[in-house]
Amino acid sequence: MTQLEETIYKCREGDSKAQTVLYQSFSPKMYGVCLRYAKDTADAEDILQEGFVRVFTKIRQFEFKGSFEGWMRRIMVNTALEKFRKHDRLYPVEEMAIYESAEWTEETISSITAGELMGMIQELPPRYKMVFNLYAIEGYSHLEIGEMMNISEGTSKSNLSRARTILQKRVEENFGPEKRKVVKAI
């Protein structure tokens, strides 16, 4: 039995020390996940707290099939999705444009920090943010995203496209080698 499995078994018995160990091991990664789905750090803390409460109260349901980290991650994402559903509102969408691709060097890309990208994602309208996170980072298909968010597959694709456009614009503005002119307004 691995140390992680032992810790999980102790958590099942309600051992608070084991819960502390589990929290210390996974909270930084899970907080990173929460930050991507949240609008700010306070929102991310709420998601992380609710997510860990669910992890500790539902840990008996983990059957050691697959990765525990993946299971926790899914709980965090689901928690964020529930929070999104509760506060799902139509946000005014900024006028978007399609930007021509710029030439990006490896050096330019590596100079962009995770914190800077996180800020861009957090500023996305909630629905775009959800779809972009689920598709581009978590790797879900549009069909799965549609089921998770209770939207159609087409809406998911449309939201992803808009999210990409916004992010592309902001990345170009902040880090692009040169701005390209707007060729088409949506």
Place this chain on the structure above:
Amino acid sequence: MENNQIDQLFKEKLGNFEQNPPVGLLDEINRQVAFRSRVRRINQIKTIIGIAAALVLVLMAGWFTVNTDELSENKSPLQIHQQISPVQHDTKQVPAVTSKADNRLLVYQHNSGQTTENKQIRQTNKIHVQKKSTTGSSALAANEVGALQTIGQEPATNTQSSAESTKGSPNKNPSALKEETKISSKPNKQRGGEPLYFADSQFNPNVAVNTSEKGSWTIKAEISPMFAPQNQVGTSNGTTGTKSKSTISGGMLASYKLSKRVSISSGIRFSQMKQGTHSDYYLSAKSGITYLQPVEKNANISADVSLYLPSVSSIVYSNGMQASANNTFKSDISQEFKYLEIPILATYKLIDAKVSLGVTGGFSTNILVGNVASITENGIKLSQGNTNNLRDIIYSGSAGIELGYDLGKNLMLTIEPRVKQYMHSVSSNDLIDFKPLQLGIFTGITYSFY
């Protein structure tokens, strides 16, 4: 930048992004987990109580339904008695007919040499005998063998004698009985210097009420102080150790008589355990939370106490020592565990009279509903927390002696010394083996439905 480049950029940079959450979040998570666990447990208990209450109601409704006919028929003997009460009779009485196998049939025959007529009315559980004298002597039925014993007569063993007693009775006109119904209805009145005997034992002051009806229900409310004799002296020096404290236990039980002597009961009871430990402790801080740790590990369950102290720097102890990690100090910890108990008990009556004696034994499911630990110094509570690793459900066995005193009108006072032993450790920590033994003297009031 192409779409896939954007996706790739964000996935690479944020896919495994890590950042430490703010300190203190775990504390809030622990509080939330404890709160939800408590809510879940309360909901479970509500469900169990609801099911138990529904079950008791269904059983009682079933019992009343099944026995409705019998209850209505039981009125007949009283009416019969009223019909024959005014009839004059002789002074010398000899029991002519007695009980059947269930000891419920009793007939008195007056030695007047006159003919009699007996009529048997067979009911579900009882047989009543009406006896009519052609010259006015009365013969009555009593429904309890106890009535016969009270007046010093021995019952015969079957109803054959009843049939024999009616042989040669010339007057067998049933209408004669009906005619007497209008004469009088006053019971227990001496006429012609003769005592009148009653058809129903409840009207006879000399007949003790028999509470041993098979199939009857009783409800009981009971309460007791609980004493726990388990004390433990600390290993470091003579001043440390754990002492159990007395608590209160009480609840409601419903009983069902399976036979004259055996009954089973169940219900719900509240019980507690309390103990105080004076020992050496030290403070340790983990993840922003300060824990109080006992120096003597594995001494007993008090070794598994976690108390969340408000702030290490904010506590100054009486000896002037500023509390901090690894500083050892003496203090008192009080632990309290509260349980809702669902017992299943069996009682065997050794003596079933006005003063009864029985033995009781059974098992209980104990559901943890409260877990509080606190640290005090000089009588001041410094912090409150809980005991770790307590099992949510534990099982216990109990045995006792039940002394009962019949208060009349279906009420009985009971005193029951009882021993309760928990079957396994109340803690799930492998290093702690704590199976409390409790002694109680339960005082209860029982109400019988019969």
